[in-house]
Amino acid sequence: MKRIAPITKNEYIEEAHFEDLTHDGNGVTKVDGFPIFVPDALPGETGRVKVVKVGKGFGFGRLVERHSDSPFRQEPPCPIYSECGGCQIQHMTYEGQLQVKEKNVRDVLERIGKLRDLPVNPVLGMEEPWRYRNKAQVPVGLQDGRLVAGFYQKRSHEIIDMDHCIIQYEKNDEVIQKVKDLCADLGIQPYNEQSHKGVLRHIMTRTAFTTGEVMVVIVTRTKALPHKEELIKGLTQSISGLKSIVHNVNGKRTNVIMGDDTRVLWGEEVIHDSIGDVKFAISARSFYQVNPEQTKVLYDQALAYADLQGEETVIDAYCGIGTISLFLAQKAKKVYGVEIVPQAIEDARKNAALNGMDNVEFEAGPAEVVIPAWYEKGIKADVLVVDPPRKGCDEALLNTILSMKPKKVVYVSCNPATLARDLKILEAGGYRTKEVQPVDMFPQTMHCEAVARIEWEGDPHVSDD
Template sequence: MPKQSAPVKKNETITLTFEDLTHEGNGVGKINGYPLFVPNALPGEEATVKVVKANKNFGFGKLLELKTKSEERVEPVCHVHCNGCGLQHMSYQLQLWMKMNQVKNSMKKVAHLEHVPVHPIIGMEHPLHYRNKVQIPVGEKDGKLITGFYQKRSHRIIENTETCTTHNEVINDVVKTVRETANRLGIRAYNEQNHRGVLRHIMVRTGEETKDIMVVIVTRTDKLPHKDELIKELTETYPNMKSIIHNVNAKRTNVILGEKTTVVWGDEYIHDKIGDITFAISAKSFYQVNPSQTKTLYEKALEYADISNNDVAIDAYCGIGTISLFLAQKAKKVYGVEIVPEAISDAKKNARLNGITNADFFVGEAEKVMPWWTSQGLEPDVIVVDPPRKGCDEALLKAMIEMKPKRIVYVSCNPSTLSRDLRILEDGGYETREVQPVDMFPQTGHVECVCWLERKASS
């Protein structure tokens, strides 16, 4: 049979009506059943579109002119277009609907769990300026330092740190101070083409409750030029400055932080609180970037875990012990496992900081450590898992099933891999009881979920 071609051609200009959204927030319109994905378009809108790519089964377009506008279209707060928060043209209610729909579709199409309750997504009252951490590259333009995020699929910096609407406002101000001070002192930006220059990245972390500030200055060089002047400017400008750190990354790499980290002023850690638990956060700690929604997320995880004072719990991918220490407030014993040694060191420090003695932390791959625990007779009542975007390793899922806990609480930042893993757990004898989406990253396409699974009586 002859190869069927697309009904549109590259560079063709067409009129398109949009009827849906992708999980990334692109508008979906169809020509004779052939879908075109177009950024910045909303359902119900009609627009003139230029076809930029036409594959056999779908294509991509560029929005040229809106003929009709959706009532859900709003004026973006930020006009920089760095692609860090690509949903600002949508009302917040539409953003929440889109994310909720993404979770429901994944449950239905990937996990084949059509009847599991997916509760209404928990959004934010004020969905701007929520991020407590930024890692931002430094470049040069017209002989001056610039900071901003990389343009999509490139390493061209789009300047945006003066007004970024997802960072908390202190972070924007601190980045500006570091950049302007370094510029005044003649510190050159790193040039990744010729591997010369000095200043690569600026990282800023803040404590939501404590208002602590940490600045990490990443350079190619072992020496931090004009260190004393930088310290003086930062400490005199920000009374809540608690930590100034120099990180050296001398490699040709896209990795932001190098291996050598030195505290040049103040402490190695800043502190923050979630609920009643205080956390010490180092430069390399994993700590959720939206503190208010993190509290919401963890409270739901605790509710689903339904821990009693006789229960033993495991926290896989425990990080710096955030979920573990919440569990330990109610459980008889908690075991945390994490592959990153620095994170386990931080977890132990956080347990001591809060006077918690019933939580033990171990370095290793959860999928290897947990079978060993089984061989030693450990029988957990509850397992909580919070994996990276790629989801759980299949060996870990198998280990969880073989441990036969009464409940599993699965915290996920990727509905697709979550649904894949739920299907495996369901087939292994567990029933998914509820799913609660939480909007941790407003203005972006990302969505977090907490899932409650119970072991089936027949298992």
């Protein structure tokens, strides 16, 4: 039976009570159980709301007047926070952010995973939750005849021009500004999304926190980069620590930032960074965590849950460039890493060599194909680690885990909803989730990572839903 919304567009909720936050930071109020999502409202607050949109299962509102404030409300320190779509919860104190993230992880594990008595620890946060991102990538456009670069405005593709971002490492701000100014001075034309004309689409920079090495990536629509030599000269003379200038070509009509054609214009193909005692070579296309301080916290937690004694065989599914694999290899007898992206596997092998680790092997291919093939060769994991993308584990991989029955599974998740879904499947197959540790990798946003410790008990669990 079709549900009829208890409220209509343009109607007012005179005394809305906000009880939660959505994944994109909107406050949640309900009318007869029907949720209305309202920007700039925090849990525990009340206010007057105008309903601006009503859908089948939820609506959207605008906060007309706030009647009470959350104890966690603060003035956002960023001057363009109200316009920019880069952060969602700067108007909330960091203490409040950690509390709401813990609640969200706990709630989703209960609602989707049916894991009601599961220990969920307080979120591991940062001492200084600003200036943590080692990578910046900003779109470029033309406004009022001048080149601009910044993040997109909320719910639009309108660029908010900026000269600094307080969640980016200061060096990235400096580099972006110098690239922007130089391209403007040289008359390099910004890309126009509507007409699919122009040259400069994105500016990307990476700064290695431990070495200070800097990479600049210039993404263009065209294969030719105008004023290439002047650009290289200007960048090398003005940016300290610069080790690499890379040109990427993306000629497609797409929201994807980088294209397939990548070439080094100047310097080296990689920059180098470390997480703990493990060194990494990072290319323009490498997936490398953007918050190195919290990455160590996350990987230390995964290592603690694996509880390696030096005699174990470990399989790392979704291994990327080998970041977790090499952390595990410090304690394991042998680590096997698998990743579907061949370039990532090449990087992983180089990183193993860079660290002198010969107890780790990498193979390119789908985890759900490669791991059973290893199993047939007699390679059986004592501990299996998964760090999947936001969509979670492939169903075939979950079935592979249930067939192989490793004693321990350590699940590193960037999406609590798919973590909960996958844990429910593993629990039904005989595993027990012992503990979950959330880790805040992205302060000022609603994103939260989590690590789950899972052990084989052989007693299939049937949920009561």
